[in-house]
Amino acid sequence: MQRRDFLLAAGGVALNAISDLSGPMRLSATTKADFTIRIAPLSVELAAGKTIQTIAYNGTVPGPVLRMKEGKPTRVDVFNDTDVPELVHWHGQQVSAEADGAEEEGSPFVPPKGHMQISFTPRPAGTRWYHTHAMAMTDLTRGAYSGQYGFLLVEPNSHPGNYDQEVFLAGRHWDPSIVHRGAPNNDWTVSYNLCSLADRALANGEPIRVRQGQRVLFRILNADATRQLNLALPGHKFQVIALDGNPVPRPTAVELLTLAVAERVDAIVEMNEPGVWVLGSTRDEDRNIGMGVVIEYADRKGEPQWKSPDKSVVWDYTVFGTDAKTREPDGRFDMKFMMMSDEGKPFNRWMVNDQMWPNVDPLMVKKGKRYRMAFHNGMEDSHPLHLHRHSFEVTSVGGKPTAGIIKDTINVPKSSTVEVDFIADNAGPSLVHCHMQQHMDFGFKALVKYH
């Protein structure tokens, strides 16, 4: 019988892991946990006659909403009932590298048929999420192609929200397969047959029931492995109050929401257009395979109505920012991303500053200093860049300066540059990577390291 015990401690954050690789589970030396996550196979009928087989948390997709208190030390028991090692990542949380659930940072795996107790202090408050950080490579049953995702709501001590109803929506594509695309991309991508925004495909689950005059807070997550999410609700506007869970300096009403992979939007909708509506993807091909949910006003019946926003309506982060001048950073990192030529098999490989993972120079930082990362995307696709264990302030998008928008993931549109600043305030290795699964698996990543 093999047994391994870990006890790692860093900055007051401890992590216990006990695993038993061959015999019955042993649970000695762990303290009672606040939350339990069980990773196990799940069969779920997302639409009538359309059942998918996946791996999920606690038998549901999405997994349960975990409500944690900001600043309160929290323990999570993770049981892995599958036969492969797993990692649970706390996206947008300033935790230790040990607890972060990223192989590249040295976080331990939850062993197959094993258990691990993870401890951290949730911060900052806001709409975060938890998801697997395992690599999938060409196995589309693993990683972000699986059902291992859920909301993590870190509740602040004071509640600023003024709303009548709270709704969690997480966009996902399902039933993936690998395809090769021709010009101009000339790359390998993933195609899907089914979508969900609530817990079922559009029109297969319960509608969201509202009353005229209600203010509904939508917490929206793009939990997809690879695809951008564009959402509209005909006849209504979204008052965006937070991006990636962080309040924006200029809450603004918009007709269209765009979320790159892993991004979150908190938005309030005033229900003042009675009817039965589709809140759904503006891409017909996604909405037609289930990306949406029905919004039903009290006493209203009939077919859900859909109308696409005008083509001229576009998503622009900077409308939520200010014109304030941002502080000059103490250091700057230019990061250029390039796809390597097609090798004839999936997937394409990626380079960062002409270097190939794991031989990518780390971004070396000193504690307490402010650094600017300039993401240069010379490709024909947009890429969602995510920094682990830190938040950043967006300072320019496509050459347009902005300030005050705090995020952990940002879309870098094709042929453009996005700049973000972060304070080096959480020692330890931190991964910065494209959140599209097949890109991070095949080299689109680098590490921030502290001197």
Ligand SMILES: [Cu+2]
């Ligand atoms: Cu990418």
